[in-house]
Every structure is written in structure tokens, then in C-alpha cells.
Amino acid sequence: MTQINLSELSELQAINKKLVSGHHISEQDTTLWQQLDQHIDAYQALFNALGHDLQHDSRGFYYLASDESTPNMGKISRAIALTVFILIEHYANQGKDPLRALFDEVADLELMQTLVQLNKHLFDQLEIFSGSDLRKDVYLRMVRLGLAKEVEQGFVHLAPVYRYIDALMEVNEGSFDGLEEEV
Numbered sequence: 001m002t003q004i005n006l007s008e009l010s011e012l013q014a015i016n017k018k019l020v021s022g023h024h025i026s027e028q029d030t031t032l033w034q035q036l037d038q039h040i041d042a043y044q045a046l047f048n049a050l051g052h053d054l055q056h057d058s059r060g061f062y063y064l065a066s067d068e069s070t071p072n073m074g075k076i077s078r079a080i081a082l083t084v085f086i087l088i089e090h091y092a093n094q095g096k097d098p099l100r101a102l103f104d105e106v107a108d109l110e111l112m113q114t115l116v117q118l119n120k121h122l123f124d125q126l127e128i129f130s131g132s133d134l135r136k137d138v139y140l141r142m143v144r145l146g147l148a149k150e151v152e153q154g155f156v157h158l159a160p161v162y163r164y165i166d167a168l169m170e171v172n173e174g175s176f177d178g179l180e181e182e183v
Helices: 012-020 030-038 040-049 071-093 098-104 109-118 120-125 131-144 159-182
Strands: 053-057 061-065 148-151 154-157
Touching (some): 012 030, 053 159, 071 098, 071 109, 071 120, 109 154, 131 148
16 A cells, blocks of 8 residues: 655645546646656555546546546537547648647637538537637637647647547447458
């Protein structure tokens, strides 16, 4: 059992507040990320004792694993996943390396409007009808969850977006596995 010295966990209150709200703590949250990185065993033991599963992703972020069973969170997750998928497809169709573009390029209002127009049938199902809706309903939530950061021109995606990419890859592999079984 890990010994927990609470005096070493100087950012416990701030870390707890962010993590339990669904926020992903990444290197952009410098102080909190460093505190977690230096005392990961103690934080994991403490959160585990409180009934949470603190995860450290080697791509540079921390989060509390959850089953996302609330209906509202499911809708938010679907909207984020759809946006990430469509962005990757959009960049690939432009001949760009989609992952590099996803993290290097700024998602501005013009791009959001283009994505919604080109994928109207998909976004309509999520009640997203414009680039402004995408900004408000998806990107501002992504900021609150630590998946994106707002910059002067729009939004940049942060490392925790990999959770959605991983999930999309799992769905994609499952689709191919089903096709192979049919053949």
C-alpha cells in the first residue's frame, strides 16, 4: 500500500476539482501536471481510495476514467468524437497528414462553418447547425474538458484528444473485424 503524505500534495484541491469535473490535465496545465507527474503513485492511491480511477496516458495527460454513463455526457462525447473524426477526414482529403494537422492547425470559425456545411446530415442529428453552434456546443466544452485550448484565431487541440482518436480506431477496427467475419 502506498503511503500518502498529504503535505506533499500541495495542489490536491485544484487537481481534484479539475479531474472530477471531467477535465484532462495536460502539460499546458503546468503546475498541476508537474504535481501529478512528481507524485503520481500518491495521487493514484488517494483517488483510488475515493472510488476513482486516475489514469496517466504516456502521451502527456492525466484523467479520471469513467463509464460516461450519463446521457448528457454521452451526447457531448458523441459530438466531440464526430468533430474529431470529421476533422481528420477533412485534413486527409486536403492531402495533409491528418494527425499533424489536427494538432498543428487552428480550428477557426471559418473551418467550423465548412465542416458543418459539408457534414450537415451528421451535425443536424446533434442539433449543430452552424460554425457558431460547433464553437459553442463542442469547442467551448472541449476547452472545459482540457481537450482544446482557445487561442486568438480559434482553438488548438491538445494531447487528450487522443482518447477520442483511440476510440475511433477501436470502432473502425471493430467494423473491419465484422466485415472479415462476413466474407
